[in-house]
Amino acid sequence: MQMNRLFEIVYILLNKKTTTAKELSQRFEVSVRTIYRDIDKLSSAGIPIYASQGKGGGISLLDDYILNKSVLSEDEQNEILFALQSLTVTQNPETGKVLSKLSSLFNKSNTHWVEVDLSPWGSDKNKTSAFTVLKNAILNHQMIEFTYYNSYGEKSRRTVEPIKLIFKINAWYLQGFCLTKNEYRTFKISRMFNIGALQEFFLDRTSDGLFVDDKKPRSQKxxxxxxxxxxxxxxxxxxxxxxxxxxxxxxxxxxxxxxxxxxxxxxxxxxxxxxxxxxxxxxxxxxxxxxxxxxxxxxxxx
Structure with a gap:
């Protein structure tokens, strides 16, 4: 949440030039003291942000500061926008907002030169919602629970520590540590139902037994x-x-x-x-x- 706020502050200043700590505190519903702490963090990170006193004063960026020249190369900007453009087909609203803001910051108008079609999952609102739940659970190290149908049609309830989402051969998969089976497993998203995040969190496990990065799983003949x-x-x-x-x-x-x-x-x-x-x-x-x-x-x- 804090990183989103820091990014928003820079975005506001690049477009508005000057604002006040009070205006920012009201916008983000935090204290003025918190805003000043954010300003210190941005300044420590090398962002030329400063606060001036008196009439017409406020929080500003140096006039000649341009994010795309100061932080990222042209190739790096294009790589970021390409990755975000690829994800927009999941219909995750957060992705579209970030793409729009970064396009503006990088002064890029052509962000629709590529389209990645993840159908049928990308076009399904329920599966899009599931994608958001899984994404957040992975980033927050939060356990999930869901009903799963294996390739034989057998139904089971699983509790999993989610690690990674992958897209392969026209289908999405979740990789994670299955507490039900006590081993690492790969689950096909289309067979997962009633997905929910639990109020339980997990620590990273050792990489022993994690997925082999080739097409031949160890246990498969x-x-x-x-x-x-x-x-x-x-x-x-x-x-x-x-x-x-x-x-x-x-x-x-x-x-x-x-x-x-x-x-x-x-x-x-x-x-x-x-x-x-x-x-x-x-x-x-x-x-x-x-x-x-x-x-x-x-x-x-x-």
Whole structure:
């Protein structure tokens, strides 16, 4: 809250030039003494702010002070505005306000040169509200509680120390320490319901056991698979696999050699490619696909 107030004071002075401690204290609903303490902190941080006495006096910035030249380079300004512009699609009202103010301070008019679409979460008001709850809980080291449905449709109530929000492969996830399971877990946001922050706070844990920053979780078994895609499936091949895993064949088809997790998800994932894919190996996965297709066919036989 204090950092927001300090930022607001600088913003006011850049636009209004001069104000008084009384006006600022009324605006922020704090004492005049608190405002003067804020002025001292800003001055100690290198902001050329001063207070003058007498008629026409007040709190001011040096006339030649420009925030963008004194604090941040041109590239740093653009990076900040890009990050904020990316977050505006979550419809978090705080982000829009900060973007507007920083655009004014940096004298930047073109802040809409990029748009990041996080649909369907970004377009859902309930999920946007959940994003704000999760964000605040992470920043405040506040425990959260929610109902969760895993990939098998099993329902459970979880208490979690939230650590990080990540966006990956068209979906949002929360990473945190699950007190219910007593280990680090990753939760898909779309499966989280009735999210609420608790009046309990937590300290940072050691990094031991924290998420491995690669695509292969320690506890998950991975297998090597070889896949063949028809020319029509090219658009998904390059979306789903690394370039060095793909070989283009002379007939226009593609052969992919990669590692995938050996679980229930694998068969469903491969089936999502429809007739554009053929599993070349291993034989065990070919058999699983065959059995699943027979099961599907049986449902449509009269």
């Amino acid at each position: 991975w297998i090597s698979v070889q896949l063949k895609f028809s020319p029509k499936g090219a658009y998904r091949v390059f979306d789903a696999f690394d370039e060095n895993e793909i070989i283009r064949n002379s007939d226009g088809s593609f052969t992919v050699t990669t590692s995938l997790p050996e679980n229930k998800w694998l068969v469903e994932y491969l089936l999502s490619f429809g007739t554009d894919i053929e599993i070349l190996s291993p034989q065990s996965i070919r058999e699983l696909i065959h059995d699943k297709l027979e099961e599907i066919i049986l449902k449509y036989k009269k």
